[in-house]
Amino acid sequence: MKLSAMIVSAFMMLAACTETVQKQKIPGATYMGGNNTITEICKELDSAGAAHVDIFREWAVDFADSAGKNAKLEDTWSDPGKMKADIGKCMDGWEQNHDYSDADCRMTAFLLLDGVIRSELTEDHYEGTYLMFDTEAIDNVDRYEILKENKDMFTTLYGEKSVTDDRHPESVFCDSWKEYGFQIDNDRISLLSIVIYDPYSDAVFVGHTGILIKYSDYYLFVEKIAFEQPYQATRVQTIDELLDILSLRPEYFGEEGEPGPFVYHNGDYIGTLKRTT
Template sequence: MKNKKMLLIFTAIIFSLSCSNENGVKNNNIKNIKNLKTEQEYLKSIDYSNIADKVTQNKIHEILENAKVDSDNIDLFLKSVNYYNEATENKGLIKSGFLNSKNINPNYDEAAIQQIWDKKNKNFPGFNCRITAFTLMKDYIKMEKPVIKAGEMLFMDMESLKNVPFKLFSQNEKDKFVNLFSEIPTEMTKDVRVHAKNVKDAWKERGIVFDKNSKISMISVFFHFNDDPKENILFVGHVGILVPEKDGKLLFIEKLAFQQPYQALKFNNRTELNDYLMNKYDTAWGQPVAKPFIMENDELLKEYRINPNNKN
C-alpha cells in the first residue's frame, strides 16, 4: 500500500509537468538509440500560441477541418479551451496569435492559476493532456475488445470526466479512453526499444487499433515507473495531437496540465517536435528507469533522440 501511495504522489508530479512489423524490436521505427542521427541542430526556439483569441481559434479549426477531424469534436475541443481560458481569467496567456520564444519551455504561474480556478470549480479538476488529445483523436482509434479496469494512474482523469461541466464523452468513449491510457506492464530495463514493443503489444492485446489513413496522429510521451521493485509500468505522462498544415509545417496541440494552459506549436519537422518534448520531460538524473520515450500512434517516433542537455 505504501508503494501504491508513492506511485500516486509521483503521478501527481507528472501531471504538473502534466504497416507495422510484428517483431517489434526489429522494426525500422525502433532504432538503436545510440545510433540515431543527430545531424540536425537541436531546437533553439519555438512558435507557440495559447489559442486565446478568435482569429487563432478559427485558424486552428480550419487546420483540423482540413485534416478531416469531425466538426463536433473540434467544437468540443474549442469549448474546453474557452472554458479553461475564461475560468482562469486568461492568466499568463499569449493574448493573440503565435509568439516566437527562445525559451522552448514556457513558464506559467500554476499556483496563481490554481487559486483562480478553485474559486469557480470546486469539484472539477479540469482538462488535462489525455482528455484533450482524446477529444480530437477518438474517432481514429478503434477498440475491438472489452475494456480493462481503469488503472490507478488515471484516478484524476476519471474524477474530471465525472465532473466535467458539459458532456464530453459517451460511455463507450470513456471505456475506450480507459483502455488506451491505463498503465502498461513492462520490465526493468533502460532499453526504450523493449518498452516501445511492450506498449505496442499491450495495445494490440487490448484491441486498440489506430486508423492508418488518418491525417492526424497521437504523440505520446511514455514514462517508466518502478516505485515498487516488483512492478514496472509504463504510463502516458503527456500526450498531444500532431496535425499537418498545407504549407508543410506541423501543428502540435496540447494541454500542458490540469492547471496549465493549452498550447499550439508550429514545427518544421518531427525532430523539432521531439526536441521540444524531450527538453521538457527528459530531465531526471541518476534514475534506474528508462528515459522518457515518444510514440507516434503505436510506433516509436522515428526521429526520437534524447535531450542533449541530459546525457545521463
C-alpha cells in the same frame, strides 16, 4: 526594362518578407490565449478531420477567459523555447471560476480523436491508479460526459501497462497497440504520446499526449499541457524539432539514468526525449 526590373525587385522584397514571417512562425507556438488563435487552430483541426472541434473550442475559450486572463496568456504566436506560463496564476484563475476539474492532455486528445481512433478490444475494467484524476473527472463532471461513452477505450489506451522485460520497457506501448488493435482512420491526424517508465512499479503509462496534424511542409501539434495548465499549439518543420521543444519540460524526466521518456507516433516507437539540462 526598368519597369520589369522594378516588378522583379518588388516581388523579391515581398518574397523575402514572406520568408521572414514563415521563419518567425516555424517553429512557433501559442497558448491560445484569446479568440484569434483559438479560431485559427479550430479551423485547422476542423479541416484535418478532428472530432468535436466545437466542444474543444468551448473548453479552450473557457480556459482563456478564466485561467488565461488571470495568467495573462497572450493571443499571439511566440518562440516556443521562450514561452513560460505562470502555472500558479492559471490554477488560481481556473479555481476562482469553476468548482469542477479542468481537462488534461489525455482527455483533450481523446475528445479530438473520438470516432477517428478505434480498437478491436478494450480492457473490461480499469483497476489502476495512474489515471485516477482523469477517470474521476470523466465520471463526475457533466461536460466530460462525451468521454464517458468510450471510457474503456480511454483507459486501455492511456492506462499503465506492466513491464515484463525491463531491458526493453519501450516495447510495451507498441505491444499494447497491437494487442488491442488500435488504429487511427485519418491520413493527416496522428497521436503523439510521451510514455513514462516507472521502474519502482515496473509499469509504463502515457504521461503526456496530443494530436499531430501533417501538412506538406510542416506539422501542427495541439495539446493541453496538463490539468489547469494552458492549451498549446505548436508549428514545427519536423517531428524531431517538436521533440526538442518537448524536451524543455523537466516534468517528463525521472531520475538521472532512468530509461525514457519514450515517444510514440500512434503505436510506433520513434525515440526518447533528451534531457536538456
